[in-house]
Amino acid sequence: MKLSRFLPVLTWLPCYNRAFLARDLLAAVIVTVMLIPQSLAYAMLAGLPPQMGLYASILPLVLYAVFGSSRTLSVGPVAITALMAAAALGQLFEPGSADMVGGAILLTAMTGLMLLVMGVCRLGFLANFLSHPVISGFITASGLVIVASQLGPVLGIQAGGQNLYEVAMALVRHRDELHGLTLAIGGGVLLALLAARRYLKPLLTGLGVGSRLADNLARIAPVLAVAVTTAVTWALGLDRAGVAVVGDVPSGLPELVMPAADLSLWRQLAISAVLISIVSFVESVSIAQTQAARRRERIDPDQELVGLGASNLVSGMSGGMPVAGSFSRSAVNVDAGAETPAAGALAALGVALATVFLTPAIALLPVATLAATIIVSVLSLIDLPALVRTWRYSRADFVAMLATISLTLGYSVEAGILAGVGLSIGLFLYRTSRPHSAVVGRVPGTEHFRNVRRHQVETRAHLAMLRVDESLYFANARFLEDRVLELVSSQPELTDIVLVCPAVNLIDASALESLEAINERLEAGGVRFHLSEVKGPVMDRLEGTRFLERLTGHIYLTSYQAWQALGAGSRMAAQEPLTGDVCKNA
Structure with a gap:
């Protein structure tokens, strides 16, 4: 480690001159x-x-x-x-x-x-x-x-x-x-x-x-x-x-x-x-x-x-x-x-x-x-x-x-x-305990997904894609549970929920327990739980946990991939979960 990191004077003193x-x-x-x-x-x-x-x-x-x-x-x-x-x-x-x-x-x-x-x-x-x-x-x-x-x-x-x-x-x-x-x-x-x-x-x-x-x-x-x-x-x-x-x-x-x-x-x-x-x-x-x-x-x-x-x-x-x-x-x-x-x-x-x-x-x-x-x-x-x-x-x-x-x-x-x-x-704490979240749908003819309340997008009755715009930690873990369960109760036809995670930079232990609880409750109700756009560092933390072992759905690289794989509404897995280097580099 360079000494100049602790003594910034060493970054300018050696090149000091008369003009300076x-x-x-x-x-x-x-x-x-x-x-x-x-x-x-x-x-x-x-x-x-x-x-x-x-x-x-x-x-x-x-x-x-x-x-x-x-x-x-x-x-x-x-x-x-x-x-x-x-x-x-x-x-x-x-x-x-x-x-x-x-x-x-x-x-x-x-x-x-x-x-x-x-x-x-x-x-x-x-x-x-x-x-x-x-x-x-x-x-x-x-x-x-x-x-x-x-x-x-x-x-x-x-x-x-x-x-x-x-x-x-x-x-x-x-x-x-x-x-x-x-x-x-x-x-x-x-x-x-x-x-x-x-x-x-x-x-x-x-x-x-x-x-x-x-x-x-x-x-x-x-x-x-x-x-x-x-x-x-x-x-x-x-x-x-x-x-x-x-x-x-x-x-x-x-x-x-x-x-x-x-x-x-x-x-x-x-x-x-x-x-x-x-x-x-x-x-x-x-x-x-x-x-x-x-x-x-x-x-x-x-x-x-x-x-x-x-x-x-x-x-x-x-x-x-x-x-x-x-x-x-x-x-x-x-x-x-x-x-x-x-x-x-x-x-x-x-x-x-x-x-x-x-x-x-x-x-x-x-x-x-x-x-x-x-x-x-x-x-x-x-x-x-x-x-x-x-x-x-x-x-x-x-x-x-x-x-x-x-x-x-x-x-x-x-x-x-x-x-x-x-x-x-x-x-x-207040703002992050109630993070912005939105049900998203596909912009017609594209691979982009936007808030259903703000844009004219395509949706499916059996599929809900929920985007969370905040890292998940102890202060908002319960909020996420309530949001997902509210979504399920409002759409009886649901068979699959995808948690879209482009803004999630952290999932702490409390949030992980909440994700496990969500997975179990959805499974009891006959709904599969999926994730998409999980960042590499977050995926590194999730690997080897009980959550991935017990996850009823899959982890998709992109939301569009999830949209395609779950399009038929079948209860059979549309594809194998994406793991390994693909998710690590997400």
């Missing part, structure tokens, strides 16, 4: 300029000291460059995981306390360990059980909660809460605390960033700036807002006038720490760590797959678990917060021309230099500026029209999406994602 370095370095500079204010803002969103955001943007990026399978995913602090960390830690610790910092370090390390275990066990497929409407609903609701939670810092009001209702009530209760200077800064930055997002790129392109450069300049507008408001605060002494600022940020590189060994705290944080692991993985893989498709590359979900796990583990051990893939930074990384994950490692170097040399300048950065930056960055996460689209297409998915949004907004982010996970699995 030049493009990666340019992308790293642009991403670093974005990452520094975002890392500070998301640490604040999580209720943590700002340096924890910086620390989470150094070693985790290097580890992902070694173990991650995506060449362009930008890893670091993101809004959703910051909000989830705030919800988990806020229930246990006093915001900003040393205990909360220790809890954050442990939560981040636990998240990394869980992702690593999932990656080693190759559990990347579990992400498929979270439906897109549920994830979309959770992200939309989380975005709304984040926006509401940052209105307090923009207004100069101390207001917090675990959900939209609590935040809204806190804002109303403390409305008399509104601070005019803070609102001027926060509101001004907010309007400026919104205007830059909408108008700056067209303005720059109109002035002759290239489209890609104009797009990148528009994306790094928050850095200009940080620089300007920090300079104004320093020049006018606004911090002494009541404007909240970040305060002193320790300079220097992070020191390695060991997470707390308190077992009771591990138990208290376990569920939160699992949920953060799931959300960070699903969000990161979705971003990585989108970027890989643009570049005609592929990613390995299981290796992504390892890469994200290693990044979170080292983030915790270096005093950082949970990390995941960022859509905005990844898009900038691609647009800026990044060729390899070395761009992320170079961005980590840029953040490290900033942590060593630039932290004194951050002390007078207004908190309102960071809050406005967070609001603008998460607005793109909110997709309320998705509710309408989902309602029109699938009522069941709409209910799951609405429930996720409602619980996230009205109770907590943890309740919302737990509901989403449960509803996703529940919908899957």
Whole structure:
């Protein structure tokens, strides 16, 4: 087995050259300029000291460059995981306390360990059980909660809460605390960033700036807002006038720490760590797959678990917060021309230099500026029209999406994602427990068979051909029995039933017992039971079982073959069962 499967860095590092370095370095500079204010803002969103955001943007990026399978995913602090960390830690610790910092370090390390275990066990497929409407609903609701939670810092009001209702009530209760200077800064930055997002790129392109450069300049507008408001605060002494600022940020590189060994705290944080692991993985893989498709590359979900796990583990051990893939930074990384994950490692170097040399300048950065930056960055996460689209297409998915949004907004982010996970699995079990099935008939003059309710087809009174459009397993085994017996009771002339299996990729032990029971009951009623279009892997599992030995009918390679063989309605076998290589290769 190739070592590069476990160390993706070996797939690109041996062929690294100066051209790659030049493009990666340019992308790293642009991403670093974005990452520094975002890392500070998301640490604040999580209720943590700002340096924890910086620390989470150094070693985790290097580890992902070694173990991650995506060449362009930008890893670091993101809004959703910051909000989830705030919800988990806020229930246990006093915001900003040393205990909360220790809890954050442990939560981040636990998240990394869980992702690593999932990656080693190759559990990347579990992400498929979270439906897109549920994830979309959770992200939309989380975005709304984040926006509401940052209105307090923009207004100069101390207001917090675990959900939209609590935040809204806190804002109303403390409305008399509104601070005019803070609102001027926060509101001004907010309007400026919104205007830059909408108008700056067209303005720059109109002035002759290239489209890609104009797009990148528009994306790094928050850095200009940080620089300007920090300079104004320093020049006018606004911090002494009541404007909240970040305060002193320790300079220097992070020191390695060991997470707390308190077992009771591990138990208290376990569920939160699992949920953060799931959300960070699903969000990161979705971003990585989108970027890989643009570049005609592929990613390995299981290796992504390892890469994200290693990044979170080292983030915790270096005093950082949970990390995941960022859509905005990844898009900038691609647009800026990044060729390899070395761009992320170079961005980590840029953040490290900033942590060593630039932290004194951050002390007078207004908190309102960071809050406005967070609001603008998460607005793109909110997709309320998705509710309408989902309602029109699938009522069941709409209910799951609405429930996720409602619980996230009205109770907590943890309740919302737990509901989403449960509803996703529940919908899957419900749909597959009642699979679509259809009695099919022959399209005249062809070898094709279609649903008798949708097409003009030929049928025979003594023969029923039932197509099942789902794999057969414990959840739908009883449904199949009921469907076959219902068919027999509605057609007294039946002598033969063919189970058409083109969509059956699996028959588990419960379904096999159901097939045996169906065979016995049909035999008691004088009806033979046949199968057609059985796939090779399914046939391999059936061979040597009692079912094939006791089957009253035959297994046909195609439905047309069954139609021809059973055309006369005779109770004598029309041909020998198809076995051996013919069925194995079906």
